[in-house]
Amino acid sequence: MSILVVGSVAFDSIETPHGKVQKCLGGAATHFALAASYFTDVRVIAVVGEDFGPEQEAVFTKRGIDTRGIEHANGLSFHWTGEYSGNLNEARTLGTDLNVFADFEPKIPEAYLDSEYLFLANIDPKLQAKVRAQMPHAKLVCGDTMNYWIADHRESLLEVLKELDVLLINDGEVRMLSGEHNTVRGAEKVLAMGPKSLVVKHGEYGATAFFGARAFPHAETTAKPFRAPALPLAEVVDPTGAGDSFAGGFYGYLASQPAVTPAAYRRALFYGGVMGSFAVERFGTERLQNVRLAEIEDRFKLFKEISHLEEHQGLGVA
């Protein structure tokens, strides 16, 4: 089923210990859409400037991504400049030129209104709410956010949270949003704010999903938390977009399934990890533009291999 994603399509200038790139294609919606495109149809709502030309457009269309919702405005596209050092876990932002993104007013093309899966990438929660309101028939709504919105736009964010089926969030954001040090208690508090389930990302340690009572309407009991691993990587070339690629793999796989069951959700977490692990192998979107389905399946098997036990007899007690 089709996913509608709203978020940033941007240019990134990035320096990591592995090199430097100037104005390569980036943005949350870009990484998300590319990762999700291996599993299902994807439609993008974003705004770009005059520096976004046929070359950038082709990155989307070659993957079959619908770009009719990408608005072309006068001026330059959103441009982020950042660098990573040391363990590559945290980016240092050197520049954020919002450009045409500063006045972004998402417009949903008529042809997108039947999208059943909605993904609200990390943008102003006020815009997330506007898009959500225009898609009343979306079957599943998933949203991302960041520390900035939690700290400085809390009221708007709380409004959006009420509308979400799934919230993607990281450990630090759970603590910030809930005021709880303990992740489990923090997750419970965030679930009480509205989302039916949470995916808490732990960076290089994977992710944990927490489920509220309404996460799976047909399930008899509340689903237990689920922990998905990340691949231990000896080399991360560029972590930019890893979280959005995780989101794309997760939500893309979920949308490709006949129903959102606990089993499908758990597998989706693994596919999220798989797509995130590809994303960081090259700068920008380079790797995500060219992954073979067989590579995805091989890596999925690898994720299982590094985290699953063989069958055995147990300790022999009742």
Next chain:
Amino acid sequence: MSILVVGSVAFDSIETPHGKVQKCLGGAATHFALAASYFTDVRVIAVVGEDFGPEQEAVFTKRGIDTRGIEHANGLSFHWTGEYSGNLNEARTLGTDLNVFADFEPKIPEAYLDSEYLFLANIDPKLQAKVRAQMPHAKLVCGDTMNYWIADHRESLLEVLKELDVLLINDGEVRMLSGEHNTVRGAEKVLAMGPKSLVVKHGEYGATAFFGARAFPHAETTAKPFRAPALPLAEVVDPTGAGDSFAGGFYGYLASQPAVTPAAYRRALFYGGVMGSFAVERFGTERLQNVRLAEIEDRFKLFKEISHLEEHQGLGVA
């Protein structure tokens, strides 16, 4: 098969957000021995003072632990005072009274010399080396350490590492010992220092095992890394000894198996997580003194349930 553990048997005075205890039984060898005792025979080498009486002795003997190697010296036992606040991830040490432990010279009783599994808990690497040298026929040698020995006793520690089959270590210690930010590259460097395999502990995120080429002599290829989860816990009463209990569950299960195979090693990591998760439920050793085997099996199943996928068809590519 029997495990011989050498390490501290101590008294701990602990304050956490859940309460306060004065001089409860603790020490690395204590937590390790109790956790391992559910899987196999355990023999302890340690030194205690006059404050260690029949009540403390009974904690060991009730679990069938052999205490003939616990030396009784004049003076007081090792006494650690510490507190935890906030997320309970890190202890603040308020006092370390080594007392009789300051002059600890491990002596191995004749009856212990046939122990096939040796565990060198976190003590001075010089003492670890002395014990190791007296147990030339040990089938498997596993060691623990800490930042203090890495920073200030590096040469002695490097000598011990050459003698180890398995090293237990945490993320920060891998970085410190290897000088590498990246855990995978760090693990490779530490493996090159001698241990045939490493268990890297990630606190609330579980643990990853890394294997060298000689980890499993009968295996045709080097085993892939393996990630074991930790249980998401809403309440940690007292984290003291969690790492030692993990070690006891891990090594105890391994020693109970007919052979050290990759499959047994992976399960052992899960049993390590299981015993660590029990340990933190109460202050000191209270919980580890009374766990039923059926509880261990139930929790092992829970660990599988929160980390394992159901069988499925994949994406349908070759």
